Amino acid sequence: PPVPPRKEDGATVLGSLRGAGCSMAEDVDLKACQETLDECCPHQGESQLKLQEDEKEEDINQSSRSHADSLLFFEGHLQLLPSQMENVLETTDGLVQGNTLGEIRQDLLLLPELPVSTVESIRCSGLCEPSNYKPGPKKVSLLEDTQLVTSSTGQDPSSSLHNISLTQTFCHRFSPHDATLLRTDYPTRSNSETRHLHSQVSFPQSSSNITISESLLHGSNLTGLFPMADIVNLMAHDDNFDEIKLMALKEGLDTVVYQLFEEPEPDSGLSLNSSHSTTSYSVCTEGAVGYSSAVKSVSSHGLGVVGGHSQDDSKCGHVEYLGDSKWSREDTLQQLLHNHTYNQLPSQAASTLEHHQQTWMEKQNEVKDRCHNSTTDTNLSYDEHCAKALRIPFSVHEIARMPVDSFNTMLAKNRLTDTQVSLLRDIRRRGRNRVAAQNYRKRKLDAIHNLEEDINVLQTRKESLKEEHSQCSRSIKWMKRKFNSLYRDIFSRLRDDQGRPIDPYQYVIHCSSNGSVLIPKHLVKSEQKQDTKKGRSMGGHFLGL
DNA sequence: TCCCACTGTCATAAG
DNA sequence: ACCTTATGACAGTGG
Numbered sequence: 001p002p003v004p005p006r007k008e009d010g011a012t013v014l015g016s017l018r019g020a021g022c023s024m025a026e027d028v029d030l031k032a033c034q035e036t037l038d039e040c041c042p043h044q045g046e047s048q049l050k051l052q053e054d055e056k057e058e059d060i061n062q063s064s065r066s067h068a069d070s071l072l073f074f075e076g077h078l079q080l081l082p083s084q085m086e087n088v089l090e091t092t093d094g095l096v097q098g099n100t101l102g103e104i105r106q107d108l109l110l111l112p113e114l115p116v117s118t119v120e121s122i123r124c125s126g127l128c129e130p131s132n133y134k135p136g137p138k139k140v141s142l143l144e145d146t147q148l149v150t151s152s153t154g155q156d157p158s159s160s161l162h163n164i165s166l167t168q169t170f171c172h173r174f175s176p177h178d179a180t181l182l183r184t185d186y187p188t189r190s191n192s193e194t195r196h197l198h199s200q201v202s203f204p205q206s207s208s209n210i211t212i213s214e215s216l217l218h219g220s221n222l223t224g225l226f227p228m229a230d231i232v233n234l235m236a237h238d239d240n241f242d243e244i245k246l247m248a249l250k251e252g253l254d255t256v257v258y259q260l261f262e263e264p265e266p267d268s269g270l271s272l273n274s275s276h277s278t279t280s281y282s283v284c285t286e287g288a289v290g291y292s293s294a295v296k297s298v299s300s301h302g303l304g305v306v307g308g309h310s311q312d313d314s315k316c317g318h319v320e321y322l323g324d325s326k327w328s329r330e331d332t333l334q335q336l337l338h339n340h341t342y343n344q345l346p347s348q349a350a351s352t353l354e355h356h357q358q359t360w361m362e363k364q365n366e367v368k369d370r371c372h373n374s375t376t377d378t379n380l381s382y383d384e385h386c387a388k389a390l391r392i393p394f395s396v397h398e399i400a401r402m403p404v405d406s407f408n409t410m411l412a413k414n415r416l417t418d419t420q421v422s423l424l425r426d427i428r429r430r431g432r433n434r435v436a437a438q439n440y441r442k443r444k445l446d447a448i449h450n451l452e453e454d455i456n457v458l459q460t461r462k463e464s465l466k467e468e469h470s471q472c473s474r475s476i477k478w479m480k481r482k483f484n485s486l487y488r489d490i491f492s493r494l495r496d497d498q499g500r501p502i503d504p505y506q507y508v509i510h511c512s513s514n515g516s517v518l519i520p521k522h523l524v525k526s527e528q529k530q531d532t533k534k535g536r537s538m539g540g541h542f543l544g545l
Numbered sequence: 546t547c548c549c550a551c552t553g554t555c556a557t558a559a560g
Numbered sequence: 561a562c563c564t565t566a567t568g569a570c571a572g573t574g575g
Contacts (some may be wrong), residue, residue: 073552404563404564430555431553432552432564432565433554433555433564433565434552434553434554436564436565436566436567437552437553437554437566437567438552438553438563439565439566440566440567441551441552443566444567
């Protein structure tokens with residue numbers, strides 16, 4: 001069923017032809033065609049429009065009807081001024097082919113009342129010259145009601161209304177060139193919703209702006225991202241050209257990102273205020289398109305890459321490292337997913353750097369209010385913001401990590417301003433110092449941990465030694481008691497020459513060199529000094545126990 | 546509001 | 561002379 005028509009503001013139309021004429025079949029939205037025709041006939045009443053809609057819907061169900069019948073069927077229902085009809089006929093230029101086209105052409109030309117200017121328009125439009133048709137790569141069924149029925153009122157061509165109906169089903173081959181003649185309603189998703197083609201009444205292909213844009217786009221990789229029809233169409237016309245171009249290219253980028261990563265995306269719409277993106281787009285003078293801030297990060301590389309490459313080095317003063325292949329940036333996907341403004345001029349970069357420095361703290365404050373789970377670039381460090389502002393195509397981590405030779409080579413091989421060189425060196429210095437501080441703190445913590453472990457080991461050993469010491473003390477005490485007991489036992493068994501017990505307060509047991517065992521106590525000190533010298537080698541003695 | 550741990554940065558010395 | 565590393569000191573941040 002046809003989607004309710006909506007007022008197209010140009011921006012919502014742009015980009016909608018994605019894929020049209022290049023890859024996929026497009027259903028024709030009759031209402032969209034009707035809108036275009038309404039633009040030609042703003043004076044038509046609502047009742048007549050409704051009647052036309054009903055008739056067109058009926059015509060869809062009667063697609064097998066011959067064009068001759070359709071001519072009669074819709075005759076008198078669509079009124080166009082001669083000039084407007086010319087536009088309509090021009091619109092069909094290149095879109096129709098084959099016998100059906102020829103038959104319609106003949107029908108049109110055979111109408112005697114048709115104004116001369118209109119007939120000339122038909123001849124010039126290519127309807128009379130099927131050879132102008134440029135076959136496209138894919139057969140597309142569209143414009144199911146493009147039958148042309150004319151009748152004459154017999155009045156002055158300048159004032160009379162010519163009734164024209166477009167009710168013929170055609171099978172067309174689309175070429176990119178053909179697609180430029182169409183405007184489409186933009187689908188919210190590229191693969192699921194019907195796309196509605198609108199016939200475009202006028203198309204100023206002679207605009208110099210278009211020529212420049214086409215040449216530029218052909219030279220850029222954008223042509224690989226968007227159907228040429230989109231690009232040309234969005235540049236071809238409209239007073240809001242810049243806005244439209246940005247919108248369309250944004251959608252193209254989003255689509256590519258989506259297609260590459262199959263990333264679930266909320267309702268994209270066409271508004272830049274969509275919830276998933278805070279991207280602000282900019283267009284440099286050379287036509288390169290990028291966004292300078294708040295890019296949703298889809299990189300899995302942590303810090304990601306700040307910036308990328310430009311294909312046209314002569315146009316944009318960007319930073320492109322050509323040195324060590326290990327550090328070269330060849331991943332165009334990463335370039336696409338990250339900053340694209342590095343191809344601005346260095347002077348522009350310096351001005352934006354200051355702006356970034358001023359806004360960085362503000363952004364950091366904003367981060368506090370946001371969900372920390374988000375991975376927006378507001379989580380980037382100051383250096384990363386600066387690097388992005390200067391369009392340095394390396395991440396801060398890469399700048400700090402790359403060998404000094406590679407770093408110097410990068411500085412030498414690129415046309416860098418003093419600001420850029422200084423910033424690069426600062427980034428590298430801070431990055432390396434950051435890592436050094438991290439390593440140092442890690443080592444410090446490791447050292448502290450090792451010292452704590454040493455403390456634990458020493459404390460354990462201390463406790464062990466204490467236990468051993470106490471064990472030895474107990475052993476010593478036990479041996480002392482044992483020895484005293486033995487000493488007393490031996491002493492009690494000693495007798496003097498008269499057989500009397502020895503007084504322990506007057507004698508001590510001492511094995512002298514002359515064979516004696518007991519000696520008087522007052523002689524112990526002198527004897528002890530002598531025996532000490534001897535007795536140490538003999539295992540000691542029992543004096544003083 | 547204070548405390549504390551963590552982190553980044555700067556300055557400086559040393560290699 | 562230049563670069564890197566180590567380290568103390570300081571400030572910001574978040575729990």
